Amino acid sequence: MLTNNDRITSWQMVLVFIMGINATGILTMPRVFYASTGPDGWVALIIQHVALFIGMAITIILGRRFPDQTFVEYNQQIVGKLLGTIITITAGVFWVLISARIVRVFADIIKVFILVETPVEVMILSMLLVSVYITRHGLEPIARMAELLFPLMVIAILLVTFFALWNIDKLNLLPIFGAGVWPSIVAGLKASFFDLQMKVSFLLLLPFLLKPRNALKISALALSIDLAFRVTIFLVTVGVFGGYVLDFFWPVAMLAKFVEIPGEVFARLEMIFLGFWIGVTLSSLLIHMYLASLSFARLFKLRESSMLTLPLLPIIFIISLIPPNVMDVEILDTIEGVLGGILFWIVPTILLVIAWIRKIDQRVGAND
Amino acid sequence: MKKALIFLLLLLTTGCWDMLDIDKRAMITALGIDQYNVNEAEQENSEPLMGAAERPRYLISIEIPNLSAVGGTGSQEAGGSQSASYTLRTTATSLAHATTLFDLRLWRRPFYGHTKVVVVGEETARDGLKDIFNFFHHRQDINRGMKICIAKGEAREVLDIKPVLEGLTGVYLSNIIEMAGISGRLLTTDFGEAARDLFTTGNTLLPRVVPADTEATLGGSALIKDWKMVGWLGEIETLGSMLVLGKIRGGKILVGSPASQYGERTFDIRNTTCSITTEVIDSKVHFRIKLFLEGDIFEQIGGSMHTVDSGDWIGPVQELLNVEIEKIVRNTIEKMQSFKADCLHFGKVLSAQHPKYWAANHERWNEEIFPNIELDVNANVVIRRIGVAF
Numbered sequence: 001m002l003t004n005n006d007r008i009t010s011w012q013m014v015l016v017f018i019m020g021i022n023a024t025g026i027l028t029m030p031r032v033f034y035a036s037t038g039p040d041g042w043v044a045l046i047i048q049h050v051a052l053f054i055g056m057a058i059t060i061i062l063g064r065r066f067p068d069q070t071f072v073e074y075n076q077q078i079v080g081k082l083l084g085t086i087i088t089i090t091a092g093v094f095w096v097l098i099s100a101r102i103v104r105v106f107a108d109i110i111k112v113f114i115l116v117e118t119p120v121e122v123m124i125l126s127m128l129l130v131s132v133y134i135t136r137h138g139l140e141p142i143a144r145m146a147e148l149l150f151p152l153m154v155i156a157i158l159l160v161t162f163f164a165l166w167n168i169d170k171l172n173l174l175p176i177f178g179a180g181v182w183p184s185i186v187a188g189l190k191a192s193f194f195d196l197q198m199k200v201s202f203l204l205l206l207p208f209l210l211k212p213r214n215a216l217k218i219s220a221l222a223l224s225i226d227l228a229f230r231v232t233i234f235l236v237t238v239g240v241f242g243g244y245v246l247d248f249f250w251p252v253a254m255l256a257k258f259v260e261i262p263g264e265v266f267a268r269l270e271m272i273f274l275g276f277w278i279g280v281t282l283s284s285l286l287i288h289m290y291l292a293s294l295s296f297a298r299l300f301k302l303r304e305s306s307m308l309t310l311p312l313l314p315i316i317f318i319i320s321l322i323p324p325n326v327m328d329v330e331i332l333d334t335i336e337g338v339l340g341g342i343l344f345w346i347v348p349t350i351l352l353v354i355a356w357i358r359k360i361d362q363r364v365g366a367n368d
Numbered sequence: 369m370k371k372a373l374i375f376l377l378l379l380l381t382t383g384c385w386d387m388l389d390i391d392k393r394a395m396i397t398a399l400g401i402d403q404y405n406v407n408e409a410e411q412e413n414s415e416p417l418m419g420a421a422e423r424p425r426y427l428i429s430i431e432i433p434n435l436s437a438v439g440g441t442g443s444q445e446a447g448g449s450q451s452a453s454y455t456l457r458t459t460a461t462s463l464a465h466a467t468t469l470f471d472l473r474l475w476r477r478p479f480y481g482h483t484k485v486v487v488v489g490e491e492t493a494r495d496g497l498k499d500i501f502n503f504f505h506h507r508q509d510i511n512r513g514m515k516i517c518i519a520k521g522e523a524r525e526v527l528d529i530k531p532v533l534e535g536l537t538g539v540y541l542s543n544i545i546e547m548a549g550i551s552g553r554l555l556t557t558d559f560g561e562a563a564r565d566l567f568t569t570g571n572t573l574l575p576r577v578v579p580a581d582t583e584a585t586l587g588g589s590a591l592i593k594d595w596k597m598v599g600w601l602g603e604i605e606t607l608g609s610m611l612v613l614g615k616i617r618g619g620k621i622l623v624g625s626p627a628s629q630y631g632e633r634t635f636d637i638r639n640t641t642c643s644i645t646t647e648v649i650d651s652k653v654h655f656r657i658k659l660f661l662e663g664d665i666f667e668q669i670g671g672s673m674h675t676v677d678s679g680d681w682i683g684p685v686q687e688l689l690n691v692e693i694e695k696i697v698r699n700t701i702e703k704m705q706s707f708k709a710d711c712l713h714f715g716k717v718l719s720a721q722h723p724k725y726w727a728a729n730h731e732r733w734n735e736e737i738f739p740n741i742e743l744d745v746n747a748n749v750v751i752r753r754i755g756v757a758f
Contacts, residue, residue, distance in 0.1 A: 171716050171720045172716075174721075178723030243567075244567050247567050
């Protein structure tokens with residue numbers, strides 16, 4: 001069922017994961033964590049990523065029982081056809097929603113900062129058309145896009161954080177544990193349930209690995225790189241703004257606006273930053289659209305997932321235009337958060353327990 | 369078919385949807401905001417131009433550069449009489465309203481992206497800065513590095529200055545504030561920093577500008593407490609607050625007198641650091657401010673001692689400077705205490721060092737605790753160089 005072209009290397013998988021996880025959420029992340037934990041947000045970030053690693057380990061242990069199968073196939077073996085189909089459809093809808101949210105939020109950001117006169121519909125459609133074109137060709141081109149665009153993301157983050165270093169007031173990052181440790185732990189665990197939707201992707205992507213036994217290492221590496229990015233961005237943004245982060249929609253984009261590069265060569269750093277970030281968002285969109293089409297394609301037993309990418313386009317387009325204003329986009333986010341939490345924490349755990357009790361295991365030699 | 373597609377691509381992918389030519393933009397280089405007295409308006413026009421709901425609150429002046437006069441050779445060809453900029457005025461209920469009204473008088477679109485300076489009149493500042501900051505806070509096109517200052521008197525007078533060397537008042541004022549750290553007597557602050565302070569605590573210091581015919585004097589600062597201006601800080605007091613904020617890059621301090629043994633000396637500040645530690649003893653808050661200054665001495669007025677023989681004078685002069693700087697900083701903070709305005713953000717230091725005390729008492733900070741904090745100012749001046757001659 002899998003052609004060799006669809007398999008990707010471990011490093012590519014790391015990059016796909018990092019690019020998938022960083023879309024628009026990271027631009028609001030400092031505000032969200034500052035609101036719940038104050039300057040201790042970096043502790044919450046560490047706890048969140050540790051919790052995510054445990055959750056991904058559950059997914060991976062479950063996936064190992066069924067080599068060459070995604071959860072679309074094995075959930076039907078474990079809980080029966082009807083429940084399995086419901087779970088798969090939920091997951092497919094979840095990924096469609098994420099694609100819609102990413103493309104909408106990003107169009108809103110571009111509209112505010114760069115292209116004030118361009119209609120949001122045009123930006124969304126052009127983004128989606130490019131994504132469909134790439135997604136049709138399967139996972140490997142997506143992985144290559146991730147490889148190409150990863151340096152762009154590193155440059156964008158370094159550019160903003162490096163030049164902001166001089167504006168950091170260390171008083172903004174103090175006190176540590178001023179309100180105790182519990183708020184950070186609670187915020188971290190809550191975020192691990194509701195945020196970072198790329199966590200669910202391993203349910204589908206495991207069989208696409210050239211070396212599936214590296215899956216744990218891959219998730220550990222990807223999560224640590226992502227953690228490093230997020231902690232850096234959090235510390236710099238909060239260090240510069242302090243409580244002022246709470247006043248901005250996208251504090252990281254505003255950080256780019258706030259910093260000045262000496263020499264007045266780049267008067268408007270946020271344009272460069274957001275220009276780079278278009279690439280980062282695009283690769284994230286690619287991955288989530290691919291996951292959506294793949295889950296439905298596997299459910300309908302289609303040979304190629306590419307058949308479904310084009311039909312998904314109008315659906316994503318329409319969903320992305322449903323929220324009437326910028327504030328209401330958060331509703332999409334909330335729905336996703338709940339679905340993502342259920343699909344990442346509850347579903348794999350239950351599946352794993354049932355598979356263990358019913359001794360369902362497809363590994364060679366497991367049932368001898 | 370293919371040819372048609374290629375032709376279509378040529379039309380659709382030019383990427384100029386948001387194009388706006390530079391000559392269709394009115395770049396506002398400076399903006400002045402004054403209070404507008406409604407009664408006066410009623411006397412002048414019995415028939416108001418605006419609707420009854422639009423009671424003018426501000427008098428807003430904008431400076432727009434005359435691009436053909438500013439650009440190098442253009443000014444000579446067009447004749448020297450053409451002025452580099454012109455100033456427009458309107459009364460309005462808010463800044464956004466003023467922008468709308470300018471739309472009726474300019475075919476160029478007002479553009480805030482190159483605004484260098486916003487001048488706020490004293491009366492407006494005393495009335496409150498929140499609404500003014502709110503306008504800029506929401507806009508994506510303004511430059512966070514633009515300067516904001518408070519005019520002693522009216523902002524319109526500042527906008528009317530015709531600087532002799534510079535063409536544009538906005539550029540002139542913004543450059544002075546940019547270089548202010550060198551004199552130490554004017555606060556270097558920009559819109560981004562001021563907004564950060566105001567939106568988190570409501571207190572800040574903003575530079576003061578005093579208008580004259582062809583120039584403005586910048587120096588001193590306005591004390592802003594809870595978004596409202598409450599008083600002025602003089603130039604020396606501004607120096608004191610710059611020392612505590614650690615923003616100073618230069619400046620001169622005079623000590624001694626010509627009649628004394630060591631004469632009058634001028635100390636050139638080169639580098640400073642300031643560390644603040646707090647302590648809560650018996651529910652009284654103590655602030656220890658330790659200042660360290662390095663610098664040079666280039667001048668001796670009067671005095672009986674020659675410097676050729678020995679460096680014995682350096683120690684006593686350093687001691688004089690320590691006392692002088694401690695006095696300056698103490699006076700500055702005591703003035704702020706008298707206004708109950710924590711413009712140097714001591715509250716932030718306290719909350720970082722004593723989070724538990726802060727959590728329990730921060731509501732009393734501005735009115736009760738800050739005016740009564742115990743200060744312990746300790747300056748340590750080191751004279752490094754005395755120039756190339758004794």
